Amino acid sequence: MFVKVLQSLIFGLFQGCLYGIMGFGLSLIFSTVGVMNFAHGNSGMIGVFVGWTVLFLTKNIFLAFLAAIISATILAIFIDKALMKRVKGLSHSAMLIITLGLLLIFEGLAVIIWGTQPLIFPEIFGFSPKIVFLPQSLNKSNIPLIIPGNDLAVFGTIMALLLLLIVFFKYSKPGLAVQARSEDEIGARVIGINTQATDTLSWIFGIATAVFAGLLIAPKTTVNPNMLTNLQFYGFTAAVFGGFSSIVGAMAGGLILGVIEKLVILGLDELFLLLHITSINAVDLQLSIVLLCIIVTLIVKPTGLFGNKYKGKV
Amino acid sequence: MRSLTRYITILLIVGILIGLLFYDKSFILAIFSQVLVFSIAALGLNILTGLTGQVSIGNAAFMSIGAYASTIFVMKLGIPMPIAIILAGTMASIFGLIIGFPSLRMKGFYLAITTMAFGVVIEQLISVIPYLGAHDGIRNITKLSNNEFISYLYVFLVYTILIVVTKQIQESPIGFSWKMVRDGETSATCFGINTGKAKLSAFMFSAFYGGIAGALYAHTIGYIRAADFGLSRSLDLLAMIMIGGLGSLQGGLAGSIIIVGLRFFFSRGFGPWLSVIIGSLLIIFTLFFSRGITWGITINWHKRLQVPFISVMKYFRLRRTKMSGKMIDIKDSSIFYVEKGSGKAVVFVHGNTGSSRWWNLVMDLSDDKENSYRTIALDLPNFGRSKSIKSAEIDTYADYLVEFIDRLSLEKPVIVGHSLGAAVVMSLSARYPDLPSAIVLVDGPSPAGLVTPPEHYPVIELYKTSRELMKKSLAAIAPGLNNDKILNDLTDDAMLMAPFAFTEHPKALERFNYMGKLKSYQGKVLIMWGKKDIIITEKMVDETLKQYNRAELVVFDDIGHSVMVEDPVLFKKSLLNFLRSI
Known part of the structure; x- marks a missing residue:
């Protein structure tokens, strides 16, 4: 049992870091621009497709990453300057609808350009899984503990990226400007921050992290128009779970979300085995139970685990 | 009440x-039914999001x-x-109450995600219950009617009822x-509103509409799956x-035509x-109608669409009614006036957006x-049939x-x-105290x-281009005037005012100080x-x-x-009493 829990924990963390990085971008855009970016996953997907195309043409993984990130930057600048700038300040709902429109456009464009056939993306790191046997005292049934090398590498990469992001947002001037803007738009303008520029920066960082997450997950999901739909959904949940007011909130939320998810499957499997229920697959209910946990958490702490108190308007 | 009946009838x-137009095209009627079904659900969501401000992205679960x-029943x-169908709505509203409880503590994005979670939970739960057909859903559901036209009528009837109820x-x-x-929320609490109760009732109403829409969906399409009502x-x-x-009543219908209708059409x-077309349409509509189509149409109606009609009306009106009075050139303007009787002179000066016509009855x-x-x-200059001048100051009018009184050589008139005309008279009485007798x-x-x-001021700006708004505003300042013809005439005259004066007059009255x-x-x-x-x-x-x-x-x-337009008899009586006492 201990090994099974430990195994779920490991898988959960590896899965959760992807939710976290997705949630990071969503929460960054939400806290500065103020829109739930429904096109987040699909913007990332477009970037991954560009990366795949470059990889297909040049066989160079580094160039592929570079191209993907550049395309994300261009996309982000386009979204901000061409679309969002026009409706910013008018209403949040208008911005929301624009992201919904982009969601559909990106999906359609991906199908038109690259087709619906899933495209294979090679493993980036190529580590083999490690199998570990824990000592007998902890492991009575002698089940091996599997540590997938690729996922570990992905986890490490994302943590390194997160560290860079933290350094950027805590210590660099543009990073601090973005933070100031997200706390108080007018205040930021008063002290001379160019809020137009910080918004563009948020979009770039948000979508670039989505592309990055997409590239890392691509070997598993293959490259297809719906590859990031689920991840975006989990990203939203992670961002809300962690709360918007801190940089690490979304990542922590994502990691916890991943772990809960795996533990819930484990628990449900054991429960169904105990009750001899075979008609229901635990995976079918997994998401509901995870979401119920989150609803309960939010009822207890309405601003997310790491969130500050919501300042209501009078 | 009368307007409501008219609304329903229309x-x-x-x-x-x-x-009837598409009576024999059942495919098109089916699309219309779908559009209406979704506009009912949208109406429900509008209660929650548009009226109460609680964003929900889980309303399809209702x-x-x-x-x-409804299918099971x-x-x-x-x-x-x-x-x-009614029971189905009630059942949904019970769920609405349940999901409404978190809203008592959460706001904005957090609430949105909670409702989204609720939607996913409902979708997944239904998918694993064999009694409800699990993933495969339920087929061959009893239809509202086998005739697509009758089905459409039923759906339309329900839509009308719900629109009226919501209104x-x-x-x-x-x-x-x-x-x-x-x-x-805070100010609502200060006014003694039980915000919790308000939110919960909004959730319940919203869910009820959603439930009705779902039931109608099942009975028009005849086939449901949990995945049909996903995120x-x-x-x-x-x-x-x-x-x-x-927050607009018919907004849901407009949106439904674009989202559901166009999807079928394309x-x-x-x-x-x-999806590229629908997505682009979404963006285009948002960029050009950022506050919704209904708002866009309304504002354009007041700003632009009435303008050609107004210019034509102005042209004919000026030509026709200049005959009825006399013109006299004063300074750089020419003043239109009408007169009646002979004897002691009484000069009537109209107010803002007014004209000599306001005194017709007296x-x-x-x-x-x-x-x-x-x-x-x-x-006065700038008004009605008189020539416009550059200034809109009260003193200038005085x-x-x-000059007008002088040119007509009126001896000690009563003014x-x-x-606004009263302000003009005040200015005159202060600067030429010997001119009027009273x-x-x-x-x-x-x-x-x-x-x-x-x-x-933004509303006053709209008066320039919207005869309808002008009429409403005149009706508001003359509540006793029940004659629609007179009101129309006064409105048409008001539209003859020089456009720049619409906003200048309130400003002039603000500067006015005697x-x-x-x-x-x-x-x-x-x-x-x-009163x-x-x-x-x-x-x-009292100050005056x-x-x-x-x-x-x-x-x-x-x-x-x-x-003088609301009760001319009363006005004349008071005026004559006063004139006799001078």
Whole structure:
């Protein structure tokens, strides 16, 4: 049992870091621009497709990453300057609808350009899984503990990226400007921050992290128009779970979300085995139970685990 | 009540006509039914998001509950369909109550995610219950009617009923408590609104509509799956109300036509381009109608669409009515005036957006058998048929009035001024105290001026281009005027005012200040004021009363801002009494 829990924990963390990085971008855009970016996953997907195309043409993984990130930057600048700038300040709902429109456009464009056939993306790191046997005292049934090398590498990469992001947002001037803007738009303008520029920066960082997450997950999901739909959904949940007011909130939320998810499957499997229920697959209910946990958490702490108190308007 | 009946009749006639037009095209009628079903669900979401300000991206779950509940009630329990549909709505509203509870603590994005989670949970739960058909859903559900036209009529009837019900609720205490919660929860609490109750009731209503829509969906399509009511459907609903206009009744329908209708329309032969087209439309509509189609249409109606009609009307009106009076050139303007009778001169000066026509009903003062009067009503420069000048100052108008009286060689006339006209007369009485023998101020501003709140100016701007708004505003300042023909005439005359003056007049009245300068006038002053006046308050009238030496006040109980059009007989009686006393 201990090994099974430990195994779920490991898988959960590896899965959760992807939710976290997705949630990071969503929460960054939400806290500065103020829109739930429904096109987040699909913007990332477009970037991954560009990366795949470059990889297909040049066989160079580094160039592929570079191209993907550049395309994300261009996309982000386009979204901000061409679309969002026009409706910013008018209403949040208008911005929301624009992201919904982009969601559909990106999906359609991906199908038109690259087709619906899933495209294979090679493993980036190529580590083999490690199998570990824990000592007998902890492991009575002698089940091996599997540590997938690729996922570990992905986890490490994302943590390194997160560290860079933290350094950027805590210590660099543009990073601090973005933070100031997200706390108080007018205040930021008063002290001379160019809020137009910080918004563009948020979009770039948000979508670039989505592309990055997409590239890392691509070997598993293959490259297809719906590859990031689920991840975006989990990203939203992670961002809300962690709360918007801190940089690490979304990542922590994502990691916890991943772990809960795996533990819930484990628990449900054991429960169904105990009750001899075979008609229901635990995976079918997994998401509901995870979401119920989150609803309960939010009822207890309405601003997310790491969130500050919501300042209501009078 | 009358307007409500008219509204329902128009709605029903349009609906049935559209149905009849496509009577033999069942595919198109089926699309119409779908559009209506989703606009019912959107209407529900509009109650929650548009009126109460609680963003939900899980409202399709209520449709799901309604669809499954009604299907089970009809097919497994044998309950008659109308009752089953209502029961389905009720069932959904119970779920609405449950999901409403988190809203008591959460706001904005957090609430949105909670509702999204609720939607996913419902979808997944239904998918694993074999009784509800699990992943495969339920097929061959009893239809509303086998005739697509009859089905359409049923759906349309339900839509009409719900629209009317919503219209009524909007104006009820519950509706107002929703709007107050949306506009500011803390202030709503201060006004004694139970915000929790308001939010929960909004959730329940919203869910009820969703449930009804779901039930109708099941009975028109005949096939339901849990996946039909997933996250994307909830987002569709949200897009519908935002495209149509948050908080607008018919907004959901407009949104539904675009999202559901166009999807069917483009469903053949477009392939992946379909989502690109729909997505682009969403963006285009948002960029051009950022506050919703309904709002866009309304504002364009007031800003642009009436303009050609107004210019044509102005042209003919000017040509036709210039015949009825005389013109006289004064300074750089030419002044239009009408006159009646002979004897002692009484000059009538109209108010803002007014004209000589406002005095039409009281021009004839021959009721008084002992004295005879010559009544003269003029259009001030910038107004009505008189030529426009560059300035819109009260003092300038007074100068023109003095010149006018001089040119007509009126000896010591009695000058009657209404509203802005009263301000003109005040200015005249202070600067030329020997000119009039007496003055009458009808609902005039205080000598300290009249401040128009800055938030009114955008609306005043719209008066220039919207005859409809102008008519409404005139109806509001003359509540006792029941004659539609007169109101129309007054409105048309108001539209003849020089466009720049619409906003200049309130500003001029703001600058207007004759405090302490009116004592120099020694003649008698009559002040008339209606208690229902929404512009001039009792305090302003008192100020005017105190500023003059010999002023007396007449107050009318059931009269608003414009006694001479609301109750001409009463006005004449008071005026003649005063004239006799001079």
